[in-house]
Amino acid sequence: MSPSPARQRTAPLHEDRASKAVAVTVPGPEQQGVAASAATLDVPAVFTATDSSPRGLTTTEAAVRRDRYGLNELPGVGRGQVWRRLVAQFTDLFALVLLVSAAITFLAYWLGRPRDPATLQLALAILGVVLLNAGIGFAQEYSAERTAESLQGMVPHTCRVVRDGERRELSARELVPGDVVVLEAGDAVPADCRLVEAQEAAVNNAALTGESVPVARIAQAVPPGPPLEARNCVWMGTDLVAGTGKAVVLATGAGTEFGRIFRLTAAAPKRKTPLQRQVAVMARRVAGLALASGAVVFAVRAPSGQPFVDTFVFSMGVMVALVPEGLPATLSVSLAIGVRRMARRHALVKQLLAVEALGSTSVICTDKTGTLTQAEMTVVQLWASGVSHAVTGAGYAPFGEVTDAGSVRELLRAAALCSNARLVPPSGRDPWRVLGDTTEGALLVAARKAGLDPAEEEARTPRVAEHPFDSARKLMSTVHRDGDGTFFACVKGAPLELLARCDTVEREEVTVALTDAERGRVTAAANGMAGQGLRVLAVARRQVGGPRPPVGEAETGLTLLGLTAMYDPPRPEVRDAVDACRRAGIRIIMVTGDHPLTAEAVARRVGIVREPDPTVATGVQLDGLDDSCLDALLADSAELLLCRVSPEHKMRVVTALQRRGEVVAVTGDGANDAPALKHADIGVAMGASGTDVAREAAVMVLLDDSFASITTAVGLGRSVYRNIRKFLIYLFSHNIAELVPILAATFAGFPLVPITAVQILAIDLGSDVLPALALGAEPMEPDVMNSPPRPRHERLFSTSVMGRIVFLGGIQALGVCAVFFWHIHASGIPYADFTRNDLVYREAITMVQAGIVVSQFFNALAVRTVRQSIFRAGLLTNPWLLAAGGFGIGLMAIISYAPPLQAVFHTAPLAPADWAVLAAFGALLLIAEECRKWALRRLRALPKGGVG
Incomplete structure (x- = not known):
């Protein structure tokens, strides 16, 4: 915690011969000019300004300041209490529709005279579906976040401090403004400090500025200027790479430059992924259609003289038939499968929906140091006696x-x-x-x-x-x-x-x-x-x-021995990853705090730049561009390098790209990258070398710091999206088969439902979830990175997807309607004489349920490809799908033959001939789909494979 403005105090400074007395406020989180003011002071004035001395603070004064300013740590991003996050799982529109349906069904049961146990079963079943979906979604997200929280350690745990005139080692969290810190080569700087002693000191500011070249530090006063350019100041999260020094702490925790970037990051809004937006639209439309259909059916049946409760339960069946109860659970688990696959490829995804968003990435804004390069300077060339000498090997080995x-x-x-x-x-x-x-x-x-x-x-x-x-x-x-x-x-x-x-x-x-x-x-x-x-x-x-010898003697009259040339080598796997991104139509923009020449050289080595004259713009140049000019720069530059940029510049570039409709992934490891990481559609931080601030802001963390893992993750994300479309076709097509018989019975004047709501729930959760999961776990196809990213606003339910849903669902609906009315008519019993307990009626609704389950087995095989024949792809190439389909049919058989389940689902045993008829209808669906694919291949001559 840091002090509020009311608790800040102003301390007098020494008045020297050259200037009048000035005042410096002891730093708080609202102040960012303190370092710049302290940088202009001589060493005695710095001690006076911070109310400290070369002997450091006393233990008593340090305790007072710790109570006043709080611990030297960045505030964690509140994840909310566990119970609140669990409750949030019930705010999904599907969940709300089902909760309302369950509540009304409970009310109908309570008001009914006599009370029908089937109505209570329906209400309990709907409530169970909501609880199951919420539990799965919460468990998956909680597991991913707990794994992400294990990545800690940017701010040093201990540091050396002068207290009561003695050098001590204590936790960096205990530092307060005015403490005197002792720094040696290899130390991480624990707070924002002003050097008061420096012997050959140099710092690596890459985590804060993105510049990989170490910068020398001095203890003398410097002229006024930007805080980060003060040569006598060092900053939290940076490293002392050479020399030694002592420094007075100016700011801790949220009051540091790290804290400023942290607040900038926290202010960035949390963006929804493309899949979140599309699922939300789908949920609204499906919920609206379900409510409207239920209302229409209720309005048609109410005047017919049927009991009110029966009519209402019938309408509830229509609503339940249209709501894909298994979709939230299937979607969560399928995304979780993608998360685990990415984790095996060293990419930790903290949010499930980010898996799919990766697949729609169209632009990657990548940092240079530590992301494309190894962050290890390497001599590659020597020049002596007029001859160039090559040096092989990379890194510090x-x-x-x-x-x-x-x-x-x-x-x-x-x-x-x-x-x-x-x-x-x-x-x-x-x-x-x-x-x-x-x-x-x-x-x-x-x-x-x-x-x-x-x-x-x-x-x-x-x-x-x-x-x-x-x-x-x-x-x-x-x-x-x-x-x-x-x-x-x-x-x-x-x-x-x-x-x-x-x-x-x-x-x-x-x-x-x-x-x-x-x-x-x-x-x-x-x-x-x-x-x-x-x-x-x-x-x-x-x-x-x-x-x-004096410096004048030691450094004049010299004999030149030669030249050394070095660079930070690219990671060896980056070039192949960049080539894969090019094939996939993904644009790569380097955004770095480093020098333009260095940036261009690295970009050429890894293949980001291939043209003779790429567009290179610096942060100063970006400041001179308004939004329209920046948009033009981003649109007109095929190869673009942005150098010497600040966190604000990065965020502005990301916003401009998103304004153009791009799905933007931003990579980085430093605290300076954090605002852009959070503002991007996909923020990708480095796990091994990255800062806590960057990892907190990102939705994906590369455990091996390899840019190649991003390319793999994008391919997996695309594969996840394709698989999502596969199981959406699978799930929604049978909703048609559930709804059409109910509507047909309504308009045909049949007094009972051809399939009950409890049977529908058994299909949606018992027979459909496992095959849908098997479809969601289909392996990544070889050509997944050979096509451009899909447009940002492309609908999840595209015309081709909706066409397949109607085509496959229509065939299933015709089949189950045929078996139902054939069975009813074959009995010779008039419609008006049927009751819920008639064996013929129970056999007929069992035929409908079994017909949907059997046809869905063949449907699962059919949706694995769009244009390629399933026989060419291989019927046995997804054994999990065959096992899941077999489980669904086995479960249906148990529901048909087991007396306890017959009582719950109101079913009856089917004869072998019945199963043969249902299998024939299922095979007919697969044959019809194979004919469609054949016609598509012949008439449109489209490439094979994919899921369009």
Whole structure:
């Protein structure tokens, strides 16, 4: 918790000779300019402003501030109480319709004289359906969210603090404004702080800004400017990669820059997926049709003299026949199957409906660092004596080769000596890693590949002095004592800066003068490597007169040894994933906080950019575009890279794409990505390297941080959508077979229902759910990623889907109507003389129920393909479907023959001839569907496969 404005206080600052006294408010969550104000102060004024001292806070004062400002943690996103989320399962429109139906049916039972046990059975059955659907949906979502919550750990758990003048280690949650934090290379920064001491300090701000290159930090005051550009401040969630320092805490928890982004993320509305919107539309239409049909039937039968309760129960049967009771459960479980399949592919989906939304993705806005790349700087090229030398291998593992390594040994030896990083070998599950600056770590790895041992070189020529890197000089130098007692300096830095300080160059182990022509060749080599998006450093050396030469002596009159070029290598699987996205018609836009040249180089390596001149826009340029110009930029740029962008820029781009009708997936791992992750249709965060803020905002977490997992997830999402359409056709087609006989009996004047509501529920939940689930579990088809994404506004019930529902449902309806009225007419009993207990009537309604179950078995086989013959696809290729269909028929047989169930469902035993007739009608349905597919293939010549 952070203080309210009323509880904030203003502390006086020291008045120095150059300025008047100013005031800085101790940070709260509403303030974001505190760091910028503190950055302009000298160190004593910082202590005064925060009411602290070099000895840190006292334990008593820290406790007071903790009570005042709260713990140093980001507020969790409220998921609501469990009971509230369970109750929310009953707000689905299908559930509401069924609940109202159950309540009215209970009322009808209570008011009936005498009370009919069948009416009570119907009410209890409807209520049981609602409870079953709610339980399945809640269990699936609860399980997915609990798994997602296990991904924690961005904010460090412990930190070193000066309290009461002593250094202590305590939980980062206990930090308060004014605490003095001790930082070393490899530490995660636990809060927003102002440095008061810094020795060769550098931070990696990738989690906050998206920029992968470490940035040097100082303790001196800096001119006013944007907070994130203050070189004497460090931010929660970033890492100190080099050097050491002490810092005063300025803001904690929600008052940090992380907190600002967290609030920006929390303010983004929760968007509905395409499937959510389409299911909602479908539910409204089906519910409306069910209510209207029930009302019409009631209006037709009421004047006929039938008892009111009987007429009402009859109408309820019509409503129940039209409401797909098994759909919510089937949909939830089918999506859960997709979730489990994705989890096996290292993609954790936190929301079930997001599985389907992935399949409709048309644009992926991807981050660069850690998503497309490995976040491990790697030397790939060396230049010495006018010759380029390739370096193989990627990442921090020192496995690879350097072409003609002997020619560049002195170059790499000097580069390794002039480094403060440390290469750490694998331990347990941890791979090779670097403690300190990643650029220096890359130089150490390259030296190892050339056969050098940096530790041995350091021991042979120990360091005696150092001039740390400074952004003004753009150089770093170290002084070493050689074995003969002489001293030499190793210098590395920006090529142009270092080249200007060189007088000679080493050529094939001979030192020669650095002529203008030679300078031109070096400059051309450096520019050529930089043009490839590589980070280039020059390395030089010289003899010095003593162990502690001034910087002017150590960094002038140098001998150039050569150039090193490095980059953050792409993940090896990314190119294939990008190619798969291209085949699938998915557009990829890189959105990064990094430099345009670096971004373009990575984009070319992974295949996002193939044209000579892609469109590259920076955040500053986006600020100058209004919405119409931004829309034009997004529409007209086939290959687009957005660089140096802020969280607000990312959100604006996502909104503009959605305005154009795109389904947008956004990938990222840093806190700066969180607002866009939440605002997107699909937010995809990194599980291994990502921040808590990003994982909280996303609906999908990549457990292996691999971009390729996104492509796999999109394919699985498309497969899920196809399977959903399959079982929708399967489920809704038999609703027609349930409704038509009831309507036919009404208009034919038959006084009883051809199928009772309890029988309908038995079909919907007992015989249909398992085959529908088997259809929902059909494996991903090989061509699923070879077609463009479906339009955002494409209806779930397209014309082709509705046509198949009517076609298949109509055949089933004709079949069951035929067997019902044939059985009734064959008895010779007049309609008016039939009662509920007549054996002929019970046999007839049993024939109707069994007819629907048997025909649905053949229907399940038919809907597996649209144009391809099921015999060509293979009748036995989905054994689960055959088993589920067999279970449904077996259950129907038990309902027909078991006396206890006969009493519940009002059924009667069927003769073998009856089953033969029903099987013939089912086979006729499959033959008719095969003829339709044959005609479709012949007349339209459409490609085979798919579910259209």
